[in-house]
Amino acid sequence: MVDMALCNLCEGCLELAPEVFSLNQVHGYIEVAELGRYPEEKVQEAIADCPAGAIAWEEA
Numbered sequence: 001m002v003d004m005a006l007c008n009l010c011e012g013c014l015e016l017a018p019e020v021f022s023l024n025q026v027h028g029y030i031e032v033a034e035l036g037r038y039p040e041e042k043v044q045e046a047i048a049d050c051p052a053g054a055i056a057w058e059e060a
């Protein structure tokens with residue numbers, strides 16, 4: 001999940017894993033796709049690279 005209180009909309013995660021993260025153009029926040037399986041390495045990279053520390057795994 002993305003904590004929008006921390007996210008600064010740098011869009012880094014969109015570049016790293018566009019199939020998971022997308023920008024909701026209307027409301028201006030990052031959306032996480034509902035996927036059965038997530039590309040773990042890419043998400044891990046996005047978590048590591050997020051400058052705001054706003055991304056974290058969420059227990060299903």
Ligand code: SF4
Binds near residue numbers: 007011055
């Ligand atoms: S990388 Fe982090 S701060 Fe940047 S848009 Fe994604 S969630 Fe927000």
